[in-house]
Amino acid sequence: MILAIDVGNTRIKAVVFEGDTILKSFIFEKERLQESVQKIIADFPLVATLVVSSVGEVEKQAFRKFENKLKVHFVSHEDVFPFVNNYGTPKTLGIDRMVLAAGATLLYPGQNRLVIDAGTCVTYDFVDEHNVYQGGAISPGLRLRYESMHHYTAKLPLLNLESPESYIGKSTASSMHSGVVNGLVYEIDGFIEEYKAVYPKIIIILTGGDADFLAKRLKNTIFANSNFLLESLNQTFQYTINND
Numbered sequence: 001m002i003l004a005i006d007v008g009n010t011r012i013k014a015v016v017f018e019g020d021t022i023l024k025s026f027i028f029e030k031e032r033l034q035e036s037v038q039k040i041i042a043d044f045p046l047v048a049t050l051v052v053s054s055v056g057e058v059e060k061q062a063f064r065k066f067e068n069k070l071k072v073h074f075v076s077h078e079d080v081f082p083f084v085n086n087y088g089t090p091k092t093l094g095i096d097r098m099v100l101a102a103g104a105t106l107l108y109p110g111q112n113r114l115v116i117d118a119g120t121c122v123t124y125d126f127v128d129e130h131n132v133y134q135g136g137a138i139s140p141g142l143r144l145r146y147e148s149m150h151h152y153t154a155k156l157p158l159l160n161l162e163s164p165e166s167y168i169g170k171s172t173a174s175s176m177h178s179g180v181v182n183g184l185v186y187e188i189d190g191f192i193e194e195y196k197a198v199y200p201k202i203i204i205i206l207t208g209g210d211a212d213f214l215a216k217r218l219k220n221t222i223f224a225n226s227n228f229l230l231e232s233l234n235q236t237f238q239y240t241i242n243n244d
């Protein structure tokens with residue numbers, strides 16, 4: 001049994017896997033990392049390995065205490081990945097993006113794939129049918145758009161995510177909801193159309209904390225799976241141990 005842990009910039013997500021099957025999933029705050037992992041391990045004593053993907057300098061220290069009982073694997077740039085990396089600065093490519101690209105490569109063999117992860121930031125990662133990772137895009141996520149407009153202006157309030165009634169905002173709040181939500185929806189649909197014009201049969205996967213909210217608002221029908229990063233982490237780890 002494997003406990004896969006995704007340390008994002010906002011929250012930590014974790015899933016207990018038995019083979020490819022999800023037994024249980026969890027979301028917790030960074031401050032509660034140790035106690036949350038401790039509790040999961042106590043509830044699932046058959047967990048033998050922790051596989052961690054982190055966007056930052058993961059609190060490796062926080063995992064030290066588990067190392068005498070369990071194997072702890074931190075995914076790193078030095079691992080073996082199932083794609084050829086054609087990013088200009090491969091050492092600065094986010095580990096989360098590498099895991100997403102690896103998952104897409106392994107789960108959809110021989111196809112053009114675009115993974116969109118709507119988390120703190122929205123990331124776009126494209127792996128072509130020859131298993132070459134080509135790059136993508138990074139833009140601010142939904143929450144970040146609301147927070148930065150509030151933070152960098154004198155008058156704009158901090159609002160919680162809400163569905164805009166129309167693309168024409170009639171108040172400060174409805175203008176901001178339209179700008180944030182419709183703006184990101186147009187952005188994602190725009191990117192998808194751009195890719196589809198060149199790769200008509202491309203597989204598109206949408207994941208991250210805002211995936212479900214966004215999926216139903218997109219013009220393009222796409223496959224939304226909020227567990228895609230954790231499923232990819234599980235697949236990538238199996239691939240790493242088999243190809244090391």
Ligand SMILES: Nc1ncnc2c1ncn2[C@@H]1O[C@H](COP(=O)(O)OP(=O)(O)O)[C@@H](O)[C@H]1O
Pocket residue numbers: 007008009010011012118119120121141142143144161208209210
């Ligand atoms: N309880 C929550 N706390 C924070 N963000 C949330 C919550 N529920 C949904 N979200 C949404 O999830 C997004 C962050 O996604 P997430 O996948 O957690 O990010 P990351 O992987 O970067 O940590 C935010 O833009 C926000 O709109």
Ligand SMILES: CC(C)(COP(=O)(O)O)[C@@H](O)C(=O)NCCC(=O)O
Pocket residue numbers: 008009010055092093094095096097117119120121122123138
């Ligand atoms: C772009 C990111 C901040 C996304 O993080 P997330 O929104 O998933 O928390 C992360 O993948 C990152 O720090 N990347 C490094 C830069 C790059 O990928 O080129």
Ligand SMILES: [K+]
Pocket residue numbers: 117118119120121122123208
């Ligand atoms: K992301």
